[in-house]
Amino acid sequence: MSTTIKFFAAPDHAAAAAVVDVGPDDFFQSLTFGNFDAEKALIEWESIFTGQTFEDLVAADVPDVVADPGDGEGPMVLAASRALQDALTIADEQRLVEVSRLWVAERSADGEVFDEGIAVWILSGLAELVRGIGRKQESLYCWSG
Template sequence: MSTIIKFFVAPDHAAAAAVVDVGPDDFFESLTFGNFDAEGALIEWESIFTGQTFEDLVAADVPKVVADPGEGEGPVVLAASRALQDALTVADEQRLVEVSRVWVAERSADGEVFDEGIALWILSGLADLLCAIGRKPQSLYCWSA
């Protein structure tokens, strides 16, 4: 089964949730990826960047589900936490490389094969997307279907 993942920036949860049925492409700048667990990745990335445990982040409801009309059976929109957004915004290339390596190692420990170059490409793309919005009041969201 193939999964389409689109990370995008939107001004608020309501605007992000409004695209759950159609995806963000026609409304917001987005980056498209595929075939990984986006919700798990958001948690793992934040854990690696901040040092919080995976379990603590899940208990804190990270990432926040903004829209899930199919209750897990269709497209969903998730909101990345402010801590993850801030970490991606200030991360330099070396930090992104470090986080990519740790994430790939964690995926490998769970039996999933993930290329370090692709992991770095994803995280660098997200960092670039966040840096491009600058001080605009927008946040990072993830749409997947």
Template structure:
């Protein structure tokens, strides 16, 4: 999520880490269970305002970055994930609800 935050909002990765973005809202610790992260309002707004072609472009960039680190992602799935998040962000709009990411 922090990589998407950096790409979509233009903020430096290190700067985001320094201010604890994304916020950890649940963490059992000791790698014993899922971690839940809250997307920042800046990321939610960026996703909500992003056109589909930009989502595709960002997904390709993200896949390339992950590939450089030795991870392999299907491009179709890599586009589907942020597209789905963008749809959720648009549905939320300016309501107080937020986006969360559960990582196992």
């Protein structure tokens, strides 16, 4: 089964949640990717960037579920944490490559094959998006469906 993942910027949780049924494309600038577990990726990226354990982040309810009308069985919207957004904002190219390499290694340990170049492309796109939204006082969200 193919999963579409769209990262986007929105002014608040209510605005982000409003697009859960249709996706963000008609309302917000978004980046589209596919075929990975977005919720797990958000946790893994934050863990790698910040040094917090995956388990501690899960216990802290990261990422924040903004909208999940199908209770995990359909489109949902997640909010990236401020810590992840801050890490993406300040990450240089070398750091993005390093985090991508570590993320691909984690996915590989779970039996998934993920191209390091694509991982760098994803994180670089997210870093660019987050840098742009910082000036607008918006936050990073993830829609998957």
